[in-house]
Amino acid sequence: MNKIVQCVPNISEGRDLDKIEKIVQPLKNNKGFKLVSYEPDQDYNRTVITLIGNPDDMIDPLVAFFKEALNHIDMNHHKGEHPRMGAVDVVPFIPIEGVSIDECVSYAKNLAEKVNTSLDIPIYLYAQAASTSDRENLPTIRKGEFEGMKEKIKDPTWNPDYGKPQIHETFGVTAIGARIPLIAYNIDLDTDDLDIAKTLAKTIRKSSGGFQYIQAGPAYLEEKGHTQVTMNILDYKKNPIYRMYEMIHMEALRYNVKVMSSEIVGLVPKDAIYRSLIYYLDMHHIAYDKHMSLNQMTSYAIKYLGFRDFDSSKIIEYHIEDLS
Amino acid sequence: MNKIVQCVPNISEGRDLDKIEKIVQPLKNNKGFKLVSYEPDQDYNRTVITLIGNPDDMIDPLVAFFKEALNHIDMNHHKGEHPRMGAVDVVPFIPIEGVSIDECVSYAKNLAEKVNTSLDIPIYLYAQAASTSDRENLPTIRKGEFEGMKEKIKDPTWNPDYGKPQIHETFGVTAIGARIPLIAYNIDLDTDDLDIAKTLAKTIRKSSGGFQYIQAGPAYLEEKGHTQVTMNILDYKKNPIYRMYEMIHMEALRYNVKVMSSEIVGLVPKDAIYRSLIYYLDMHHIAYDKHMSLNQMTSYAIKYLGFRDFDSSKIIEYHIEDLS
Numbered sequence: 001m002n003k004i005v006q007c008v009p010n011i012s013e014g015r016d017l018d019k020i021e022k023i024v025q026p027l028k029n030n031k032g033f034k035l036v037s038y039e040p041d042q043d044y045n046r047t048v049i050t051l052i053g054n055p056d057d058m059i060d061p062l063v064a065f066f067k068e069a070l071n072h073i074d075m076n077h078h079k080g081e082h083p084r085m086g087a088v089d090v091v092p093f094i095p096i097e098g099v100s101i102d103e104c105v106s107y108a109k110n111l112a113e114k115v116n117t118s119l120d121i122p123i124y125l126y127a128q129a130a131s132t133s134d135r136e137n138l139p140t141i142r143k144g145e146f147e148g149m150k151e152k153i154k155d156p157t158w159n160p161d162y163g164k165p166q167i168h169e170t171f172g173v174t175a176i177g178a179r180i181p182l183i184a185y186n187i188d189l190d191t192d193d194l195d196i197a198k199t200l201a202k203t204i205r206k207s208s209g210g211f212q213y214i215q216a217g218p219a220y221l222e223e224k225g226h227t228q229v230t231m232n233i234l235d236y237k238k239n240p241i242y243r244m245y246e247m248i249h250m251e252a253l254r255y256n257v258k259v260m261s262s263e264i265v266g267l268v269p270k271d272a273i274y275r276s277l278i279y280y281l282d283m284h285h286i287a288y289d290k291h292m293s294l295n296q297m298t299s300y301a302i303k304y305l306g307f308r309d310f311d312s313s314k315i316i317e318y319h320i321e322d323l324s
Numbered sequence: 325m326n327k328i329v330q331c332v333p334n335i336s337e338g339r340d341l342d343k344i345e346k347i348v349q350p351l352k353n354n355k356g357f358k359l360v361s362y363e364p365d366q367d368y369n370r371t372v373i374t375l376i377g378n379p380d381d382m383i384d385p386l387v388a389f390f391k392e393a394l395n396h397i398d399m400n401h402h403k404g405e406h407p408r409m410g411a412v413d414v415v416p417f418i419p420i421e422g423v424s425i426d427e428c429v430s431y432a433k434n435l436a437e438k439v440n441t442s443l444d445i446p447i448y449l450y451a452q453a454a455s456t457s458d459r460e461n462l463p464t465i466r467k468g469e470f471e472g473m474k475e476k477i478k479d480p481t482w483n484p485d486y487g488k489p490q491i492h493e494t495f496g497v498t499a500i501g502a503r504i505p506l507i508a509y510n511i512d513l514d515t516d517d518l519d520i521a522k523t524l525a526k527t528i529r530k531s532s533g534g535f536q537y538i539q540a541g542p543a544y545l546e547e548k549g550h551t552q553v554t555m556n557i558l559d560y561k562k563n564p565i566y567r568m569y570e571m572i573h574m575e576a577l578r579y580n581v582k583v584m585s586s587e588i589v590g591l592v593p594k595d596a597i598y599r600s601l602i603y604y605l606d607m608h609h610i611a612y613d614k615h616m617s618l619n620q621m622t623s624y625a626i627k628y629l630g631f632r633d634f635d636s637s638k639i640i641e642y643h644i645e646d647l648s
Contacts, residue, residue, distance in 0.1 A: 209562030212533040238533030246574050251567075254606040282578040 004097040004320060005104060006181070007033075007051040007058055008266055010089045011069055012078050012172075014040040014047050019072045024049060026064035032057030036319050039265065043221045045080025046089070048184070048266045052319045055093060055107045059114065062091070066115050066174075074170040075146045081219045085142045085149050086172035092127065093178045096316060104178035105129045112162050112176045121171050122153065122163035127179035131161050138175055139215060146172045181316070183233040183272055184265035185241060186219070187248045188308070189226060191257045194218050197227035203251045204231070204244055213239040226260070236269070242276035245305055261306040270317045273297050280304040294318055328421040328644060329428060330505070331357075331375040331382055332590055334413045335393055336402050336496075338364040338371050343396045348373060350388035356381030360643050363589065367545045369404025370413070372508070372590050376643045379417060379431045383438065386415070390439050390498075398494040399470045405543045409466045409473050410496035416451065417502045420640060428502035429453045436486050436500045445495050446477065446487035451503035455485050462499055463539060470496045505640070507557040507596055508589035509565060510543070511572045512632070513550060515581045518542050521551035527575045528555070528568055537563040550584070560593070566600035569629055585630040594641045597621050604628040618642055 013019055020040055024047075027035045033053025040047045051058060066088055073087035091111065093104040105128055112123040130136045134157070144152045149167050152158045159165045160173060167173050189197055197218030202208035205216040216231035229248055233239055249259045274290070277300045281288045294312035301307045312318050337343055344364055348371075351359045357377025364371045375382060390412055397411035415435065417428040429452055436447040454460045458481070468476045473491050476482045483489045484497060491497050513521055521542030526532035529540035540555035553572055557563055573583045598614070601624045605612045618636035625631045636642050 203567065206536065209536040209559065211535065212530065235533065243527065243575075247571060250570050250574065254603050256607075279578050 002097070003054050003056070003099040003103075004052065005055045005058075005099055005107070006094040006096050006267065006316060007055070007062070007091065008094065009049045009051075009062070009065065009091045010084075011047050011049065011073065012045065012075060012080070012084045012087055012089055013069075013073050014045040014080065015042050020047055023065060023068040023072055026061045026068060027051060030057060030061050034319065036267065036313075041082075041265075042223055043080070043219070044082035045078060046082045046084065050266055052096070052267075052316070055099065055104070059107070059111055062111055063114050063118060066119055066121065070119055070121070070168075070171050075172045076170065078146065081221075083139065083142055083145055084172075085144075085146050086121070086168075086174045087170070088174050089142075090126070090138060091174065091176045092182070094181050095178075096181075097320065101128050101178055101180065108176045108178045115174070115176075116162035119168075119171075120163065121168050122160035122166070122173045124173065124175045125161045126175040126177035129177040135161075138177075141175055149173055180235070181269050181272070183236050183241065183268055184231075185233055185244065185262065186228045186230045186265065187245060187262045188224075188228055188260045188306075189248075189252060189257050190260050191227055191255070192220065192225060193255075193257075194220050194227055196252075196255050196257055197229055199255075200248055200251050200257075201229045201231070204229070204247055211239045211243075214244065233272075236272040236275065240276050240279070241272060241305060242279045245276075259306065261308040263308050264310060264314055267314055267316045267319075270294070270297065270315050273301055273315065276305060277301060326421070327378050327380070327423045327427075328376065329379045329382075329423055329431070330418040330420050330591065330640060331379070331386070331415065332418070333373045333375075333386070333389065333415045335371050335373065335397065336369065336399060336404070336408045336411055336413055337393075337397050338369040338404065339366050344371055347389060347392040347396055350385045350392060351375060354381060354385050358643065360591070360637075365406075365589075366547055367404070367543070368406035369402060370406045370408065374590055376420070376591075376640070379423065379428070383431070383435055386435055387438050387442060390443055390445065394443055394445070394492075394495050399496045400494065402470065405545075407463070407466055407469055408496075409468075409470050410445070410492075410498040411494070412498045413466075414450070414462060414499045415501075416506070418505050419502075420505075421644065425452050425502055425504065432500045432502045439498070439500075440486035443492075443495075444487065445492050446484035446490070446497045448497060448499045449485045450499040450501035453501040459485075462501075465499055473497055504559070505593050505596070507560050507565065507592055508555075509557055509568065509586065510552045510554045510589065511569060511586045512548075512552055512584045512630075513572075513576060513581050514584050515551055515579070516544065516549060517579075517581075518544050518551055520576075520579050520581055521553055523579075524572055524575050524581075525553045525555070528553070528571055535563045535567075538568065557596075560596040560599065564600050564603070565596060565629060566603045569600075583630065585632040587632050588634060588638055591638055591640045591643075594618070594621065594639050597625050597639065600629060601625060 036050040108129040201216040204210040213235035432453040525540040528534040537559035
């Protein structure tokens with residue numbers, strides 16, 4: 001069986017499309033993997049890039065991509081809603097088929113070493129690849145962001161796993177790691193009041209007493225003029241999408257705020273959508289089977305979970321079918 | 325200012341009212357504190373006893389109460405829905421007014437020593453009084469229950485804080501500790517299917533990925549012929565009552581199960597009720613102020629949170645007013 005991973009580099013540039021094109025160029029038209037998408041977000045000033053395919057073929061193009069990011073991004077001038085600490089902010093390897101999480105850890109270390117050696121960028125290993133339990137959680141590493149890392153990296157507790165204890169002065173630092181599929185999910189609120197979005201985020205996130213596998217915060221979308229609860233779902237089996245959607249809806253009622261829609265950032269495993277849809281299908285007594293088409297799933301997800309800007313190509317399995 | 329604590333011994337007898345009377349006898353008509361209530365539960369075969377008042381005056385009567393429990397309960401014949409490990413299963417001291425949590429820890433240790441010395445019952449200190457972090461969580465200590473403790477207590481990790489590593493053969497073992505107010509809260513489901521109650525409990529409890537301060541499980545109420553999600557809310561500020569009530573309602577929809585009502589076991593701080601009511605009052609645009617009467621609060625709680633068997637005497641502050 002072919003080895004297939006998903007690799008999702010995030011870069012700290014979401015506005016200058018010309019720069020973004022130059023940075024992703026090395027990831028295009030390669031043998032063995034596909035550049036599935038890159039999604040610039042102006043408010044976040046960040047682009048999430050998704051690769052799917054054989055990890056052995058990804059490493060060298062990824063090093064070239066780091067070099068382009070180094071050439072085109074100066075973090076000293078970066079502003080955006082999303083927390084960030086480097087020009088390439090984070091690179092996770094995610095096992096999809098024929099590859100274990102441990103193998104993904106090896107790919108992460110291999111990439112980290114090559115990037116550090118050739119470009120002198122300090123690297124933290126995170127998630128399953130972390131060298132200490134303090135470093136499992138990306139927000140913990142990233143706390144202080146680019147500006148704060150200048151001092152933080154000198155603290156022996158926060159010396160990088162690769163490189164000197166000193167940030168790259170324009171690039172910053174990067175986290176590279178391996179993890180099970182994570183879902184980046186945002187819920188759109190019909191209010192511009194960031195305090196309400198924050199209060200709602202606190203009802204679900206672990207750090208404020210909420211669900212074990214939820215990281216969440218508020219965001220204001222300048223472009224659209226409304227707020228979101230923006231979250232990472234770290235384990236969609238234990239904290240399914242629909243539960244967050246329904247709970248934010250319920251909590252928002254007291255503020256007279258409505259949930260307008262929601263969005264998946266990047267890709268999502270079919271299983272995660274399926275597990276959420278059946279909540280609604282059961283409730284409405286609609287028959288279903290596990291093998292419903294991706295198109296059928298997509299149309300249910302739009303109807304019941306209010307997904308916007310969603311089509312079946314956002315489901316990981318769509319691209320695997322395509323590769324084989 | 326007078327020292328006021330709430331002390332809530334739980335005994336493993338909820339059916340034989342004659343025995344229960346004899347056991348609680350030493351707690352009646354004392355100077356300095358009141359026996360506010362004792363609530364036998366036949367399904368749980370357990371009685372929750374609530375004392376409010378000066379802890380200095382409680383210790384000797386509590387030792388006499390342990391002696392009565394020892395005389396009248398043989399755990400080898402005990403059956404009930406609620407997990408248990410001793411004739412007196414657990415005794416928490418809870419700070420209410422003019423007393424710190426640290427002082428409550430001292431009262432717990434004082435009682436533990438006297439009970440062990442005079443009755444040879446092994447005692448575990450738990451919650452804030454715990455000697456190790458493993459012992460903070462009561463269900464962790466109690467795992468295995470009366471039957472399993474016979475072996476578990478011999479494991480050096482689980483030697484008791486007071487007494488020999490050997491259970492009392494008819495009494496079992498007891499946990500004594502100090503903690504902030506905890507709310508014992510149950511949600512009534514219109515189904516007799518315990519699997520559904522269990523699935524619903526798992527959506528909210530910490531150990532299955534749910535909320536940080538929720539312990540929950542399923543229970544079948546023989547007497548009433550329906551199930552409950554039964555829970556402890558360990559921090560009602562971070563995980564308020566209304567959130568559990570609304571979430572169980574939401575999750576139950578997929579199984580065509582309705583939430584019929586809910587119940588507070590023991591007492592509840594006024595602040596916990598207030599924080600939940602304002603969710604509904606805000607939503608319905610009903611004006612309110614912090615100083616609404618306990619009667620007003622009670623009627624809202626019955627209306628919006630479906631409390632059954634509830635009146636203002638279940639609010640802790642009702643009894644404090646009464647003492648002073």
